[in-house]
Amino acid sequence: MKIINIILISALAFIGSFTALKAEEMTGKTIMEKVYYNPSGDDTQGELTMSLINSRGDTRVRKLMQYTKDDGKTEKKIMFFLSPADVRETSFMNWSYTDGRDDDQWIYLPALKRVKRISSDSKGDYFMGSDFTYDDLGDRHPDDDEHKLLRTEKIGDYECFVVESVPKDEDYMYSKTITWVMKENYLGLKREFYDDRDRLLKVLNIKKFEKISGFWTILETEMHNVQKDHRTQMVFDEVKINTGVSESKFTERSMTMGR
């Protein structure tokens, strides 16, 4: 199970290696592979502010601190909830594996004062009441979909490939996604998600990105559920990459001590 990633190391959020392939030689699959395999650093840390905004403009805000570490086989993430007050001191840890095993997840609830293993959430469940499902926030492997390069077009100042991805699994929660990938850095700039009746469900826009420690990093995104007119904005602050986050950060001690 993939959960939120401070730098959104997601299928949507990578730069490419600047291989000198010409656009006309690219296929939908090679574009999405370049997105997927971009380097992202061995570890990251940062503070995430997530704003849930309903159709009336009412806003709820969640803040958390997250650390990740990836050794190529296992990606470990731990989140410390900072607000709202009733979830403060809660921590959540996820280990995901490249060999296809189910993720391992634990939660520490301060009221229970112990770390509890929990069953992996369905990938289609929404993360903390947001418009992001757990799967939206993870690394969807390009082999899971059939990709087709539809066209190239410009969004603002950025020339983009437009790639349609249809899942091989017919029971997947989306019938297809369409991704706008920037030609200059293979960073996904926009994605549309279509529901099981092929109607537009959600639109993800990347609003701010920067190069940090040599890695392109998403700093601000917005997911808009167009059917329910509900939005989730994510803003990443204090992002640090490859600072040598210790393995001991991903332990029971860290979860219970909140540090």
Added chain:
Amino acid sequence: MKKLLYMLLATFISVSAFENVNINGFVRNYSGMLTGGDNEFSVIQNTFSLDFRKKADRIGFLVSPYLKHYMNDSLELNLKEAYIDMYFDNFDLRIGKQQIIYGKAEGIFITDVVSPKDLSEFILPVFDEVRIGVTSAKLSYYKGTGIFELTWVPVFTPNTLPDASSIWRPPMPDFPVTPAFDHSDTDVENKIENSEVFARYSAMGSKMDYEMVAGYFFSDDPVMNVYKEIDSGTGEITGITVAPEHPRLFMAGGSMGLPVAGYVLRGEGAYYSGKMFQTQDPAEKNSLTEKDFLHYMAGIDYSLFGTTLSAQFVQEAILDYDSEIDKDEFSSTITFLAKKDFLREKLWLELFGYYGLNEEDALIRPKITYFFADGFDVSAGANIFTRDSGNFGQFDDNDMVYAKIKYSF
């Protein structure tokens, strides 16, 4: 004395503002009404709880005072926890009043024997308010993903039992004459030899989590020595003296959590030595007999369409059983939980229950919680007891509905 405590609290709050101490807490109203009889209020409670917390590189502390105001206008001021942490490279030391929790069972105490319980409202309050902090020193040594913990509790703290007038006071057994009470052996003296010690090793990994625990401690619940005076001429009982005491116990056990194909299987078990049981055996002068005892649980957790589902089978077994013992040789309980959120985690529905297999009694606890805003929630629920005997059925007259409103900051 109270004034002094309030002044200390006010001073602490003022100083905290300058010392970069995080202050959190909540304000809550909890009102409950019995559904039988005259719709009597069973509880009206206003709570103001604070957490003063500081975490620095090498040291930290937590102080959690609370004030509870009850419907008879009484006021309770106490500390839920108050401890200092010292952090080292491979170990931590926590000293002070603290809650220490063992095991993986939910709503059941098997190896979870370090912190005594406040049973003044049975097991109905939230569990972090049922558990009582104990003044202790806890050393935690870390190696890899494992933790070895050693806890020393110098002073014994018993469970808090319901007042004699409380609706949660279990009924006394039927005695042929009115008993006299002798509390001379009830209190455990505050001496070094009366210390309690506990050890725990826990590890977590991709295949499973487990912990092993052991403890040498006093029973948090008193056992009742019953001494009978018998008229030698008529053979009739002329007097009964009940002398509560807390026997020494040894416990060893463990627990585990295991992920299997999207499920989490949980298990926990403990062996107790030194347990005392009430008996009708006339050979026992004080109506108590000592037997070894097992307590174990198997449980499963699953998430289905966003609904958290959980069930546990729990059993107690008296070893080398004697038919004169009042308690059954095997006592079995099933627990179940279903919980789901709606409206993007603003609305939560929960159903938790216990079902006692021996007496076929149950406690059923439906609850609905709505978060009006971040940190501000309102909940309503019910505690329904079925049958009229057993752990839950004995409170059949105490079916209640309640509402809580809480603001966390």
